[in-house]
Amino acid sequence: MKAGIVGANGYSGIELIRLLMNHPSIELEMLVSHSTKGASISDVYPHLSGLLDKPLEDFDADKLAERVDVVFFATPAGISKDLLPECLKRGLTCIDLSGDFRLKDPEAYETWYHHAPADASLLNDAVYGLSEVNRRQIEGASFIANPGCYPTATLLGLAPALKDGAIDPGSIIIDGKSGVSGSGKQMVLGNLYCEVNESVKAYKLGTHKHLPEIEQEIAALSGETHPVTFTTHLIPMTRGLMTTIYATMEKGYSTREFLQLYERYYEKSPFVRIRPIGTWPATKEVVGSNFCDIGLNVDGRSRRLTIVSVIDNVVKGAAGQAIQNLNIIKGWDEQTGLKLTPIYP
Numbered sequence: 238m239k240a241g242i243v244g245a246n247g248y249s250g251i252e253l254i255r256l257l258m259n260h261p262s263i264e265l266e267m268l269v270s271h272s273t274k275g276a277s278i279s280d281v282y283p284h285l286s287g288l289l290d291k292p293l294e295d296f297d298a299d300k301l302a303e304r305v306d307v308v309f310f311a312t313p314a315g316i317s318k319d320l321l322p323e324c325l326k327r328g329l330t331c332i333d334l335s336g337d338f339r340l341k342d343p344e345a346y347e348t349w350y351h352h353a354p355a356d357a358s359l360l361n362d363a364v365y366g367l368s369e370v371n372r373r374q375i376e377g378a379s380f381i382a383n384p385g386c387y388p389t390a391t392l393l394g395l396a397p398a399l400k401d402g403a404i405d406p407g408s409i410i411i412d413g414k415s416g417v418s419g420s421g422k423q424m425v426l427g428n429l430y431c432e433v434n435e436s437v438k439a440y441k442l443g444t445h446k447h448l449p450e451i452e453q454e455i456a457a458l459s460g461e462t463h464p465v466t467f468t469t470h471l472i473p474m475t476r477g478l479m480t481t482i483y484a485t486m487e488k489g490y491s492t493r494e495f496l497q498l499y500e501r502y503y504e505k506s507p508f509v510r511i512r513p514i515g516t517w518p519a520t521k522e523v524v525g526s527n528f529c530d531i532g533l534n535v536d537g538r539s540r541r542l543t544i545v546s547v548i549d550n551v552v553k554g555a556a557g558q559a560i561q562n563l564n565i566i567k568g569w570d571e572q573t574g575l576k577l578t579p580i581y582p
């Protein structure tokens with residue numbers, strides 16, 4: 238099967254390249270860029286010298302349709318909503334890593350993303366690609382809205398408890414922390430070394446575009462719509478993302494009972510690892526891999542459950558989950574091309 242990447246030059250695009258180069262059933266055929274077309278990908282990224290010397294090309298839906306079967310969009314918000322429909326029309330399988338098709342409500346997209354929304358019927362056609370939770374809808378689909386990085390860690394952390402009715406969906410507080418690659422490769426003053434190093438800062442309080450996405454999917458899991466509190470922090474590391482989630486318990490489970498519930502829910506999900514009682518995951522334990530590691534703790538005094546969920550933002554939070562979704566679409570083993578050992582130390 239042949240693949241194209243639109244936005245090949247960005248951080249998620251370059252991670253798609255790294256992973257797809259090792260996928261046994263995919264051949265990388267067309268790399269689309271915006272500002273560096275004409276150059277070779279290895280000119281822009283010398284770490285690929287001698288490994289991949291493909292040219293970066295202009296977006297052309299007809300050329301993509303002639304040359305590839307699947308297109309990954311790793312473009313900033315507001316781009317794929319215009320380009321992707323051209324590929325869908327031509328019968329291509331499309332996987333969008335941006336937020337353009339995640340929200341079902343076009344007005345919510347306009348409010349949170351400050352762009353005109355995609356066509357409402359297309360928003361309905363897009364399958365929300367949270368692999369472990371929506372596997373059945375993803376099988377055989379041709380159009381995936383890949384989840385955001387914070388929503389991936391958050392929703393995998395919440396899904397078993399919400400499905401069971403074990404926590405109150407109206408009580409959820411999410412404390413998110415991300416490495417700087419989460420912001421992409423564009424130049425931003427706040428991402429400079431001196432601004433980030435030896436510091437932790439909160440950002441986008443109450444305005445983060447992942448808020449409506451998380452609320453939409455909590456409603457899908459619990460059947461109830463509630464606002465959540467979600468605070469994001471920038472951490473001086475390149476990759477890695479942690480969400481620490483707090484929720485009031487509806488059922489009087491012990492930590493051990495919650496762990497059993499989570500083990501059962503993720504029994505057939507090789508990329509989700511549940512930590513044994515009394516241990517909680519660190520980002521370093523998943524970086525470079527498609528794993529989401531989850532640790533739990535019941536605070537009997539406050540009747541709250543604490544969930545700690547970690548991922549690599551560019552793998553499970555972007556490129557890895559996108560490939561996992563393609564594997565599910567095609568009926569291949571979900572782990573094809575993704576058996577990656579985390580990089581340690």
Ligand SMILES: NC(=O)C1=CN([C@@H]2O[C@H](COP(=O)(O)OP(=O)(O)OC[C@H]3O[C@@H](n4cnc5c(N)ncnc54)[C@H](OP(=O)(O)O)[C@@H]3O)[C@@H](O)[C@H]2O)C=CC1
Nearest residue numbers: 244246247248249270271272311312335419421422550555
């Ligand atoms: N970084 C992360 O951890 C995650 C990112 N995402 C999402 O994935 C998408 C990509 O993010 P990320 O890789 O971080 O972003 P980057 O800013 O690193 O890269 C985006 C790339 O998109 C390209 N681009 C911009 N406009 C166009 C266009 N009109 N046609 C073709 N290419 C275009 C740019 O190419 P050029 O350089 O050639 O101009 C740029 O390289 C975003 O929507 C992001 O929100 C999702 C989850 C996690």
Ligand SMILES: CC(=O)N[C@@H](CCC(=O)OP(=O)(O)O)C(=O)O
Nearest residue numbers: 335336385386415416417419420
């Ligand atoms: C550190 C950092 O800035 N992270 C970005 C992640 C956004 C992102 O990746 O956006 P989508 O997943 O919605 O496409 C942020 O918090 O805005």
